[in-house]
Every structure is written in C-alpha cells, then in structure tokens.
Amino acid sequence: MKRRIRCLFFLLILFPLYAGARVGFYDLDLSEDNRLLFRAESSGDGAPDQHALFVSRLTDRALQQITAFPEKMELLGAGRTLQIQNVFGAVRVPVSGGLPRSVPGFPSFAAGVPAAGGRTEDLAASPDGRWVLFLETESYAYGNLVLLELASGTKRIVARHVERPGPYFPASWSPDSRVFVYSREGRLYYHTVTSPRDVEEQYRTIGEGEINSVSWLPSGDFFYMRGSFLYRVQGPGLLARTLYADFLEPGSLAGKIPFDFDPSFDFFRVAPDGRSVLICRDGRSLFYCPLEAGDYGSGGPDLNAVLPYVMIPRSVLGLTVLWSSPGLVTVAALVSVGKESAVLAWRLDTAAAEVNFVPLANPPAANAALSPDGTRALLWGGQGVFLYDYVNWRLVERISERPGVSCLWLDNEEFVSGDSGRVEKVNVRGGRSLVCLSAADEFGFEEKGNRIFVKNGGLWYGTDGRSPWTETADPGVRRASLVSGRYRVYLERQFSGPYENLPMIRNTASTGTAPLLTSFQYEREDALPENSPDAVSGIFTHGRRGGLREVALCFDLYDDASGLPGVLAALRRYGIQATFFLNGEFIRRHPGAAREIAEAGHEAASMFFAPVDLSDARYRVAGEFVARGLARNEDEYYRATGREISLFWHPPYYAVSPEIAAAASLAGYRTVGRDVDPLDWVSGGGSGRLSLARYSASEMIERVMKLKRPGSIIPVRLGVLPGGGGYLFLRVEVLLDALIRSGYEMVTVSALLEHSR
Secondary structure, eight states: OOEEEEEEGGGGGGSOOOTTOOEEEEEEEEOTTSEEEEEEEEOOTTSOOEEEEEEEETTTTEEEEOOOOOSEEEEETTTTEEEEEETTEEEEEETTOOOOEEOTTSOOGGGTOOOOSSSOOOEEEOTTSSEEEEEEEOSSSEEEEEEEETTTTEEEEEEEEEEOOSSSOSEEEOTTSSEEEEEETTEEEEEETTOSSOOOGGGGEEEEOOGGGEEEOTTSOEEEEEEEEEEEEOGGGHHHHHTTTTTSOSSEEEEEEEEEEOTTTOEEEEOTTSSEEEEEETTTEEEEEEOOSOOTTTTSOOTTSOOOEEEOOTTEEEEEEEEOTTSEEEEEEEEEETTEEEEEEEEEETTSSSOOEEEOOOOSOSEEEEOTTSSEEEEEETTEEEEEETTTTEEEEEEESSOEEEEEESSSSEEEEEESSEEEEEETTSOEEEEEESOOSEEEEBTTSSOEEEEETTEEEEEOSSSOOEEESSOOBOOOOSBOSSEEEEEEEOSSTTBSEEEEEEETTSSOEEESSOOOEEEEEESOOOOOOOTTTOEEOBOOOTTOOEEEEEEEESSOOTTHHHHHHHHHHHTOOOEEEEOHHHHHHOHHHHHHHHHTTOEEEEOOSSOOOTTSTTSOOOHHHHHHHHHHHHHHHHHHHSSOOOSEEOOGGGOOOHHHHHHHHHTTOEEEOOSOOOOTTOBTTHHHHHTOOOOOHHHHHHHHHHHOOTTBEEEEEOSOOTTOBOOGGGGHHHHHHHHHHTTOEEEOHHHHHHHTO
C-alpha cells in the first residue's frame, strides 16, 4: 500500500534522489568577521545556466545577493529602477548602478525560499514599480494570484485557482499602473488597484479568452480579440460595460479578421496606431490584416482578398515582432536545425504600395527590442549584443561579445545591455557605465579591510556590501579560508532535495553544526512495490530499480503535428531526451517532422503503420498482421529519416492485450503500455459518448502528479482532437516543472526498460 511521508531533507538519505538536485554551492570563503562568501550555481531545468555570488553574516544568517544574472529585466519607476529576475528570485538595482536589493515580500532564495529547479517563476510588476503580481503556489498546476504593495509589504489575494504560467504570465498591467487584466479558467477579468472597495469577480468580467487575447495601447486602452472580432476597450468605460458583460460587448468593434482566433494556439500584435494587426496562427502562419469595423459592402475590407502572409518553419523556438510607428514590421524567428539553431527574419513595410513580407539577411540573434522612436534596434543572443540601424537594417556596433541575456531601452539614446558577465548602461554615442555584475570569475575578501573583490572580464571590482561596484586596479585579495575565530565551514553532499550540496556551519566557540540554508521539505512515495514487465502478458507498463526516481515522458503522434514545435522547444530548453511514438500515418503526412525529432536526438518508437484500433472485432490480430504493420512502419520511418526506429512499440490508443503483445514479440518488438493516463485523448464530443470526464490541461497535470510514481510511463498526445479537447501539450512546461520539483528525472522509455532489468 502506498504511504505518503513528509520529511526534512536530511531524513531522505534513506531514499537517494539525484534528479531534482540542480543548484550547487562552491568556493566557500570565511572572513575573520564571520562573513561567508560563496557562489551558487544553477544549471538546466528550463532556465539558462547561471550563478550568483552571495555573502552571509553567520552571526544572524542574513543572506545578501551581490551579483544578478539578467535572465529577465524590466524597467520600473520612470526608468530609474531595473528589476532583474532569475532562478534565485527577483532583485532591483538603480539604473545609475548599485548592488541588488531583494523585492520585499516576494519569495526569493535570499529570503530563505529554496531554488527548487524548473523555470524561473514569473511575475508582473506595475510600470510605476509600486505593485507586483505573482502566483503563490496552491498545487502543481494552480496558484493564487497575489497583489503585493512594495511600500507597505501588504499582500492580498486577487484570485484563487489561477493556472500557473505557461508561455504567458496570466496577468497584464495597463501602462498607467492603475488596472490589470488577468485570466482564470478561460475567462478574462480586470482589477483596479485604486478601487476604494473590492468588487466581486463576477462584476469584473471582460469575456472569454486567455491573457494573450489582450494587447494594451500606450493610451491605457486595450484590444481584446474574441473569435473573429477585435474590440477596443476604453479604460474609463470598463466598469460600466463589465457590469453588463452577459449581453453587452466589452468595447467598440475595431475590426474583423477572416478566421477565428484561438488563444490556445494563436497570438496577435497591434500596430502602434491601432489600425492594423499581425496575427500568428498555430505558432507559424503569420498574417498582416488592416483593421476596419465595416463588413462586406459597407466600406470595410474585402476579407476574401489575399492577405500578406509568411510561413514560419515548424521548428521555431521563439518569435520576435518589432513594429515602428512609421509602419516598418520586422519578424525574427529562432529555428532549430538539428541540435543547433539559426535565425530567420522578414520585413514588412505597411506604408508601401504593395505590402509583402520580404526576407532579410539573417541577423545574428532573434531576441530584439526597438528604440522608442523606432530608428534603432537591439539584438542579443549567443553571439553577443548588437546595435542596429532599424530603418536600413544595418549593423552599427557590436556592444558585447559575451552571450546576450536581456536588453531594454531607457530612451532613444540610452539602453541597458545585460550579458553573461555584466549589466551596463550604454549610450549610442559610445559611453557606458556599470549597473551591476552578472557573474564572478574570481572573488575574495580584502586582505586588510572589509571589502569584497570580484574579477569580471579581466577587471577587478570592489564593494563594501553597501556601495556599488567600483573598478579597482590592484586589489589585495586574501587567500580563501574555511575557518574564523568562531566558525568552521564546509560543504556536505546532499542526496535529496533541490541542492547538490549544502554549506555547513560548525560553531567552534560552542557546540552544534547546522546547514546555512533552511531545511527543505519534500513529499515522496514510500513502500512502493518493485515493478517489472508482466511475465504473462509481456506488456511493460512501468519499472523501478534501486530507488531511481525516474519517469518516462513520451509523446504520441497519430496523424497531426499540432503541438510538436512547442514540445520540442520545451524539451530543448530543459535538456530532456524523450520518446516519441510515431504512427505511420503521421510519418507519411509529416516526414519533415519525423526528421526533426530524429535530428534533435530524441528516441523514436513505433505506433503501427496506421491509427487502427487493434481491439476492434473487424481486425484479426494474428502474428503476420502485426508483424507486417510494424515492418511497414519501420520502412516509412527509414525513408523519412534515414534511421532505424526502436524495437519497441505500443498499439494505437493503447489497445493492448496479451495476444497483441505476443504477436509483436514474434516480430522482435517489445510492447509498452502505460500506468498513468492523463485522459488527454478525450475529445469534446467523445466525453459524453464514453461517459468520461473531460479535463482541462491543468487538471490533467494534477491527475498525472497524483498517479505517477518512480518508473511510470506518462503519455502525452499531440495533435488537435475532433470536437476539441483539453490539450496537455500546451502546458508541457508546467508538467515538466511539477515533475522536476518533485525530484523526478525524465528519461527515455529505453532507459526505463534498461533500468528495470
């Protein structure tokens, strides 16, 4: 019988775990005044590899972060403050330069919250810097949307049971910081921070949609896309309209598009003048559409006309849209090429006599930001940070040769460049100054004093822990020590929890040894039976050996490639190799997608030559029939990829039986089942017919996390279902985060088979 036990990290040594340990601590240095200096490193799990430097007063265990990796940056408070976010939390730094300061009230590593792996937790700060919205964890897939006032530290819950962020944070601020819009369970709501009293949520309804159904204008109005209609919603009239949302549209009709907008798959960008829109369907079909409220024959556009259009490769990893006021649109796409990546770009001049997407010379990076006047652009990525003449699309200067992480404009003449080494304020005329350090190549305490020195990019910088970093020509750095007059420090390896090791503090003036960081509570399954393939049926459903905390996350492709680009991009970000079960119909329809799976290094297995239900009485499941179907799929895969498919399979729809498994065994195949069913195959029409509950994607994640155990095989179905459905693949990053933070490692099915021997 399964028992659930909650216990502290040091009790988990009885059940060794390695999968969740992604943060490690290195290079301890203890000063004579009992300050501990150390580096924390984080790698993988959906966030860029990074490290941060911390100093702690051991007398009271206060922890201070003194470098900040600029994974995400926002400009707040009229451009005076920079907010930097990464796996260790959120900090703020004056644009004029300074040391990172924790955001009061926001969970962070420096405040004692473990860096638990997975993606960096998102937040939404108001443009004036007074407020922060973040999700307080409720469960694996849900959280409570919390509004934090920074000046007072006051928190209040705005909405409960909000889906944890996938590609988008579920809330968006107005430019004047007075209002924000949020999404919950497929509906949009607004909230006014200056309201003298709370208005019940039902009276703040905007309509159906997700947060990417909304796009703000600088004026404070916003556009709202629903179906094929685009509405312009004015802030002052918002309350009156939402009171009658059941029968009154949320705003004035701004235009129509020639197809229905699906916020699960699509996104849109509105022109600065609000007169046209760029719509991306399914992450790859990009349309330019002028906006007019009129319909056919009433002065509006002819929606049967050919719209300017460009097809983005399915292997897209990220898409950036730049749109200047004169009407110059640039689209940059980061695409996967095997295990490498490349950048493609197109230009659209909406003021030209003939509006078309024109390919541009491939830029050095896909991440980009446009200056407020639209004349210059910043580009950044693995090759560095670049300044471009936007109008002529010409390189002006290479700002940094270090990998660019995040950049933003202060005004038309100055910008902030964040790379893997430092964050700098740069003037387009050539001047630059240090904002803060992103990393430390070397570090140590001053030989005769109390300053901390850091070597970064060949230069030394010093600080007393309060003042900004200043360049130092000849620092006197003392040799690192693990002993002071009162303490001794060392690193102790951890076999569980989120850390590879922990700084341990021995009080030599008294008694006792304790970890520097707070103990981490961890939920685990205990007393699970050892599992192996069923010797009678020959069907492998799950496996476990020697306490390995592994699951196989596999993806089923029947005939439709919808969702595949996003899944491949997510697996690449997390550094996970997965198993894809390919049906012959899918391979014939999408040979390029089959090649992409193979070139990305994932494991490919068979799902027969056609999506037939082998349990159907119309089929005579004999050894020859199964063997021929599997052999045909082998040939289809080889023709598409030039590679051989793995010799294990599962029948379409997991319609498996001992007879089917025995027939496959004669053909040399091992049959794989599943022990966790997310029910993501239940369509809108099929739920009633089959008397099965239809789950949302977030509910599926909750179901998976309840049913999974070490050795589980967890299938995710890709492709659009007839009649629609809840698509788990749209929230695969949330599922990956949940598994990682529960201490699981995701492996291929073949690895699970091997580890179960």
